[in-house]
Amino acid sequence: xxxxxxxxxxxxxxNKKPASHTVKEVIYHIVGIILSxxxxxxxxxxxxxxxxxxxAYAASAGSISMFLPDFTNLGTAxxxxxxxxxxxxxxxxALNSFLYAGIVIVLNVLINGLAGYVMAKLxxxxxxxLSFMIIFLIVVPVETSIIPLYSIVKVMLxxxxxxxxIGIILPASISxxxxxxxxxxxxxxxxxxxxxxxxxxxxxxxxxxxxxxxLSKPIIATVAVFCFIGVWNDYLWPSMIxxxxxxxxxxxxxxxxxxxxxxxxxxxxxxxxMASLIVTSIPIFVIYVAAQKYIVQGFGTAGLKM
Amino acid sequence: xxxxxxIILAVFLAVFAVIAIVDIVTAKKRKEVYRVKSSATAYxxxxxxIILAFLFILLPILYSLGYAFTDYYxxxxxxxxxxxxxxxxxxxxxxxxxxxxxxxxxxxxxxVVGVVPLQIGLALGLAIFVNRPGKGAxxxxxCFFAPVVISLSVTSYLWLQxxxxxxxxxxxxxxxxxxxxxxxxxxxxxxxxxxxxxLSAWQGCGYQMLIFLSGLSNIRKxxxxxxxxxxxxxxxxxxxxxxxxxRSTFVYIIITVFIGACRILTxxxxxxGYQDHTVTLSYYMYTQGYTYRWVGYxxxxxxxxxxxxxxxxFLQRHLLREKK
Numbered sequence: 001x002x003x004x005x006x007x008x009x010x011x012x013x014x015n016k017k018p019a020s021h022t023v024k025e026v027i028y029h030i031v032g033i034i035l036s037x038x039x040x041x042x043x044x045x046x047x048x049x050x051x052x053x054x055x056a057y058a059a060s061a062g063s064i065s066m067f068l069p070d071f072t073n074l075g076t077a078x079x080x081x082x083x084x085x086x087x088x089x090x091x092x093x094a095l096n097s098f099l100y101a102g103i104v105i106v107l108n109v110l111i112n113g114l115a116g117y118v119m120a121k122l123x124x125x126x127x128x129x130l131s132f133m134i135i136f137l138i139v140v141p142v143e144t145s146i147i148p149l150y151s152i153v154k155v156m157l158x159x160x161x162x163x164x165x166i167g168i169i170l171p172a173s174i175s176x177x178x179x180x181x182x183x184x185x186x187x188x189x190x191x192x193x194x195x196x197x198x199x200x201x202x203x204x205x206x207x208x209x210x211x212x213x214x215l216s217k218p219i220i221a222t223v224a225v226f227c228f229i230g231v232w233n234d235y236l237w238p239s240m241i242x243x244x245x246x247x248x249x250x251x252x253x254x255x256x257x258x259x260x261x262x263x264x265x266x267x268x269x270x271x272x273x274m275a276s277l278i279v280t281s282i283p284i285f286v287i288y289v290a291a292q293k294y295i296v297q298g299f300g301t302a303g304l305k306m
Numbered sequence: 307x308x309x310x311x312x313i314i315l316a317v318f319l320a321v322f323a324v325i326a327i328v329d330i331v332t333a334k335k336r337k338e339v340y341r342v343k344s345s346a347t348a349y350x351x352x353x354x355x356i357i358l359a360f361l362f363i364l365l366p367i368l369y370s371l372g373y374a375f376t377d378y379y380x381x382x383x384x385x386x387x388x389x390x391x392x393x394x395x396x397x398x399x400x401x402x403x404x405x406x407x408x409x410x411x412x413x414x415x416x417x418v419v420g421v422v423p424l425q426i427g428l429a430l431g432l433a434i435f436v437n438r439p440g441k442g443a444x445x446x447x448x449c450f451f452a453p454v455v456i457s458l459s460v461t462s463y464l465w466l467q468x469x470x471x472x473x474x475x476x477x478x479x480x481x482x483x484x485x486x487x488x489x490x491x492x493x494x495x496x497x498x499x500x501x502x503x504x505l506s507a508w509q510g511c512g513y514q515m516l517i518f519l520s521g522l523s524n525i526r527k528x529x530x531x532x533x534x535x536x537x538x539x540x541x542x543x544x545x546x547x548x549x550x551x552x553r554s555t556f557v558y559i560i561i562t563v564f565i566g567a568c569r570i571l572t573x574x575x576x577x578x579g580y581q582d583h584t585v586t587l588s589y590y591m592y593t594q595g596y597t598y599r600w601v602g603y604x605x606x607x608x609x610x611x612x613x614x615x616x617x618x619x620f621l622q623r624h625l626l627r628e629k630k
Binding site for chain 2: 028039066110118123130147148149150151152170176203236270280281285
C-alpha cells in the first residue's frame with residue numbers, strides 16, 4: 001500500500017493539470033501520426049501498387065485507393081510477385097546476392113579477424129608501421145578510387161566473365177575499419193584465456209580458432225550484419241564489373257544491379273516493378289528487425305570512424 | 307601496369323623491411339628479443355589481409371594519384387604516357403567552356419547546399435520529437451527510420467514511379483485532383499534536382515536521427531531539470547542545454563552527410579541518366595572513367611574531388627570545434 005503511494009507520487013505531480021496534459025498528449029500523437037504518414041507514404045504506395053494489375057492501378061489513379069491494396073481481387077493480389085519470380089527470375093539474382101554476401105561474410109570475418117587479433121595480441125617487428133597504416137587508411141577518403149580499382153580488377157587481374165565474381169568478393173572481403181573493430185575488441189579479451197589454452201599445448205592459430213573466435217560472437221555478428229547489408233545493397237560496383245545477364249545462361253548480377261535489367265524489360269507493369277522492389281528490400285528489412293542489437297552496436301562504433 | 311605495380315610492391319616491401327629492422331635493433335638495445343617463430347606466425351596470419359589491402363585499398367589510392375598525370379586510356383593499358391598537368395588544364399578548360407563539367411559542379415553544389423541542411427534539420431527535429439518515453443514515440447521512431455532500410459537503387463526506382471510523367475504517376479495524379487496538368491518532374495531542369503534532394507533526405511535522415519538520439523541520451527537529465535527550475539522556455543532549453551550537448555554529434559553528422567552528399571551518383575544515374583540538368587561530379591567522373599574509358603582524366607577529377615572534400619572536411623571540423 002505504502003509502496004504504491006510512493007510510486008504514484010510522481011504521476012500525481014504530473015497530473016496537477018490533467019486537462020492540458022492530455023490535450024498535449026493527443027496533439028503529440030496526432031502530429032506524430034501525420035509525420036509518420038508523410039514518411040511512409042512512398043512505402044505504402046509501393047506495397048499497395050504491388051498488388052494491382054496495370055488496369056487496376058490506372059483505375060486507382062488520383063484517389064485514396066492508390067494507397068490501398070486491390071481489395072476487389074484478393075485472389076490475384078500476389079500475381080505480380082509470381083510473375084517477378086517465374087517470368088523475370090528474380091530469385092536467381094537474390095540467390096547470387098545471398099551467395100556473394102555469404103562468402104564475403106566468412107572471408108571478411110576470417111581475414112580481418114586474424115589481422116585484428118595479430119595487431120592486438122602478438123609482438124613482432126614492423127607492428128608500428130602497420131598500426132600507423134591502419135589509422136591512415138581509415139582516415140584517407142577511398143571513395144574516389146573506384147575507377148582505378150576497376151582498372152586493377154579488369155586489366156591487371158584480367159578478370160573476364162565468370163571470373164569477375166572474384167572482383168565482387170575479394171575487394172569486399174578486406175575492410176580496414178573491421179580490422180580496427182576486431183583489434184579494439186581483442187584488446188579487451190583477458191590474457192588468461194589464451195594462457196590457459198597455451199598450457200594445454202595449443203599454438204597461436206589454435207588459440208585464435210578455439211578460444212578467441214568463440215569468445216567474439218558479438219563483434220562477429222556486428223561485422224557480419226554490416227557486411228551483409230553492404231554486399232546486398234551494393235549497386236554500382238557489381239554493375240561495373242559483372243557482365244549483363246544474357247539469354248539462357250545463369251546471370252551473375254546480384255539483385256540490386258538486376259533491378260536495372262528487370263526495369264528495362266519490355267511490357268513490365270508498374271505493379272511488377274513494385275513487387276521486384278519489395279522482394280529486393282525484404283531481406284534487409286528482416287536483418288534490421290532480427291539483428292537490431294548488433295546494428296545499434298555498430299552505430300556506437302560508427303563514431304570511432306572519425 | 308604490372309611493372310609499376312611490382313615497383314610499388316618492391317618499395318612497399320623495402321620500407322617495411324627497413325622499419326622492421328629498425329624495430330629489431332631498437333628492441334635489442336632494450337635487451338628485448340623478438341621470437342622468430344611467433345613473428346613468423348604473426349605475419350602468416352596477417353598475410354591475407356596485407357595482400358588484399360595492398361591490392362584493393364593501397365594500390366587504387368596510389369594509382370588514382372598517379373593516373374591523374376597520365377593519358378591512360380582503359381583499352382590501351384600498355385601505352386600510358388606521363389602528360390604532366392594536361393588533365394588538370396583540360397578540367398579547367400572544360401569548366402570555362404560551361405560544358406557538362408560546369409553543370410556537374412553546379413548540380414553537385416545545389417544538391418549539397420539543399421540536402422545537408424534539409425537532412426540534418428529533419429534528423430534533428432525528428433530525434434527531438436521521438437526523444438521521450440512512451441509507446442507512441444517508439445512507433446514513430448520506427449516509421450521515420452523505415453526508409454533507411456531501403457537501398458538507394460530501390461529508392462531511386464520507387465521515386466521514379468512516384469514522379470512518373472504520366473497522368474497515373476502518384477504525384478501527378480494527386481495534383482491532378484486539384485486540376486494541375488501532369489508534369490515531367492525529372493526532365494524539368496527547375497524541379498529535377500529539388501526532387502532528388504527531397505527523396506535523398508527522405509531516405510537518409512532516419513540514420514542521422516538515430517545518431518542524434520544517442521547524442522541526446524548522453525545529455526544529463528539534471529541539466530533540463532535545472533533549466534526548468536529557472537523557468538526556461540522550451541527554446542531557451544534547446545539553445546542552452548540541448549544544442550551544446552549535441553555539439554560533437556553535430557560535427558560528426560555534418561561531416562559524414564557532407565561527404566556523402568558530395569559523392570551523390572546513384573540517384574541521377576538511375577532516375578535521369580547522363581543529362582546536363584542532373585549530372586553530378588561523381589557521375590561525371592564515373593562516366594569519363596568507365597563509359598568513355600579515360601581513366602587518366604577521370605583520376606584527375608577524382609584527385610581534385612578528394613582534395614576538395616578533404617579540405618572542406620578539415621575546415622568544417624576546425625570551424626565547428628573553435629566555436630565551443
